[in-house]
Amino acid sequence: MNSDKLYAFCDEMWERQIIPQLCEYIKIPNKSPMFDADWEQRGYMTEAMDLIEHWVRAQPITGMKVDRIQLEGRTPLLFIEIPGKGDDTILMYGHMDKQPEMIGWAVDLSPWKPVLAGDKLYGRGGADDGYATYASLTAVMALAERGIDHSRVVVVIEGCEESGSYDLPFYINHLADRIGNPSLVVCLDSGCGNYDQLWLTTSLRGLAGGTLKVKVLEEGVHSGDASGIVPSSFRILRNLLDRIEDSSTGKIHADVLNVEIPAERRAQAKQSAEVLGSHVYDKFPWPPGMQPMAGDLSELVLNRTWRPTLSVTGADGLPELGSAGNVLRPQTSVKLSIRLPPTLDPVIASHKLKEMLEQNPPYGAKVEFEIEKSSQGWAAPSLKPWLADTIDTASKTYFGPSSAAMGEGGTIPFMGMLQERFPDAQFVVTGLLGPKSNAHGPNEFLHIPTGKKLTAAMAKVMSDHYVNRGTPVGA
Numbered sequence: 001m002n003s004d005k006l007y008a009f010c011d012e013m014w015e016r017q018i019i020p021q022l023c024e025y026i027k028i029p030n031k032s033p034m035f036d037a038d039w040e041q042r043g044y045m046t047e048a049m050d051l052i053e054h055w056v057r058a059q060p061i062t063g064m065k066v067d068r069i070q071l072e073g074r075t076p077l078l079f080i081e082i083p084g085k086g087d088d089t090i091l092m093y094g095h096m097d098k099q100p101e102m103i104g105w106a107v108d109l110s111p112w113k114p115v116l117a118g119d120k121l122y123g124r125g126g127a128d129d130g131y132a133t134y135a136s137l138t139a140v141m142a143l144a145e146r147g148i149d150h151s152r153v154v155v156v157i158e159g160c161e162e163s164g165s166y167d168l169p170f171y172i173n174h175l176a177d178r179i180g181n182p183s184l185v186v187c188l189d190s191g192c193g194n195y196d197q198l199w200l201t202t203s204l205r206g207l208a209g210g211t212l213k214v215k216v217l218e219e220g221v222h223s224g225d226a227s228g229i230v231p232s233s234f235r236i237l238r239n240l241l242d243r244i245e246d247s248s249t250g251k252i253h254a255d256v257l258n259v260e261i262p263a264e265r266r267a268q269a270k271q272s273a274e275v276l277g278s279h280v281y282d283k284f285p286w287p288p289g290m291q292p293m294a295g296d297l298s299e300l301v302l303n304r305t306w307r308p309t310l311s312v313t314g315a316d317g318l319p320e321l322g323s324a325g326n327v328l329r330p331q332t333s334v335k336l337s338i339r340l341p342p343t344l345d346p347v348i349a350s351h352k353l354k355e356m357l358e359q360n361p362p363y364g365a366k367v368e369f370e371i372e373k374s375s376q377g378w379a380a381p382s383l384k385p386w387l388a389d390t391i392d393t394a395s396k397t398y399f400g401p402s403s404a405a406m407g408e409g410g411t412i413p414f415m416g417m418l419q420e421r422f423p424d425a426q427f428v429v430t431g432l433l434g435p436k437s438n439a440h441g442p443n444e445f446l447h448i449p450t451g452k453k454l455t456a457a458m459a460k461v462m463s464d465h466y467v468n469r470g471t472p473v474g475a
Contacts, residue, residue, distance in 0.1 A: 062144070127446035199404050
């Protein structure tokens with residue numbers, strides 16, 4: 001493989017086609033169904049899928065089949081089949097739905113406005129992960145352009161990942177015969193510890209989410225009259241959250257939400273901390289004087305990848321400050337997002353959370369925890385030696401330094417589902433979401449040089465997969 005020419009092809013495709021395509025894609029506010037109940041009527045999901053599908057069909061890939069499928073009442077899915085040599089299959093995955101706008105964008109930026117600034121492309125959804133379709137097909141074309149063989153490739157692009165991928169199992173079952181039995185799964189929806197080397201994701205946390213509601217009155221009353229007699233719904237809510245989390249440390253002390261962290265992952269966290277140094281935490285937009293939750297960098301890595309954490313992501317029942325009168329409010333509701341260890345069953349965790357929050361409410365308050373989503377985490381199987389060597393070689397070839405591996409704090413429900421369905425498959429989970437890229441938040445960006453290098457690296461993985469696809473397990 002002539003790595004220089006292969007990279008040159010990827011570089012040209014990014015400059016000539018992928019970046020312009022992503023600019024158009026960013027303009028479309030195709031929010032995931034969880035964040036836009038009227039997504040189907042608005043038509044933005046259709047518009048985004050039209051854009052991607054039109055580009056895919058225009059690519060000169062011999063024998064490629066493209067199907068756009070939309071089961072009744074579900075988000076659309078793009079299914080691409082590319083023939084290859086031999087009987088094996090590579091499954092490549094990405095999604096095209098987006099997170100909502102979020103406040104806090106810089107004055108010259110916005111979620112639906114693509115802005116090219118140096119080596120970054122700002123806007124919602126470019127790196128998370130609108131680029132996946134384009135990079136997947138470009139990697140295939142880079143090999144074809146050099147006359148390099150690869151196995152059959154199946155690309156699946158879904159439309160509800162940001163809502164927990166609840167539509168995807170139906171599509172996987174619907175397409176089971178056409179997908180086949182892939183021995184390699186490539187997911188481009190993850191992150192990278194830095195932009196200096198190729199990062200492999202070894203685990204993903206699960207997710208339990210829902211709304212906690214506390215009601216103490218039928219209507220608000222004068223605080224001077226009621227306070228001291230009627231307990232505050234906010235104070236009761238604080239008390240309930242104390243059942244789960246130590247507010248002084250952030251540690252989740254509910255045993256049912258913790259697992260034993262494997263020794264291999266502890267060692268990996270230590271190595272990642274050594275590679276990243278202060279970048280473990282200084283990638284975040286801290287205000288002056290703010291400090292991370294621990295001083296030990298490897299502990300911060302484990303906090304982010306293998307330990308449960310609680311985040312309050314929204315609230316209701318609280319008026320805006322300018323409209324806040326002297327009233328003891330009747331109720332407080334908060335949206336809870338609990339990241340779970342990779343190997344923990346999210347359904348069991350969700351129901352245990354509901355039990356812990358609702359039982360014996362203080363003062364007999366009306367307390368309800370409405371479970372809204374439960375997503376399974378994922379822990380990667382050990383890499384076969386050939387794949388570990390390929391990943392490292394690809395990193396050295398296209399990035400410079402050796403590859404690195406680390407768990408990610410986010411959730412990709414598709415990974416756990418695929419591992420259960422294809423237990424003997426190898427997994428390459430990687431992505432472009434690196435320092436300050438701020439997925440889901442304001443000022444989200446895609447780091448273009450990393451996108452080019454990652455595309456070339458995946459072409460290397462696909463080529464070596466074909467050469468080594470017959471290697472027995474453990475060889």
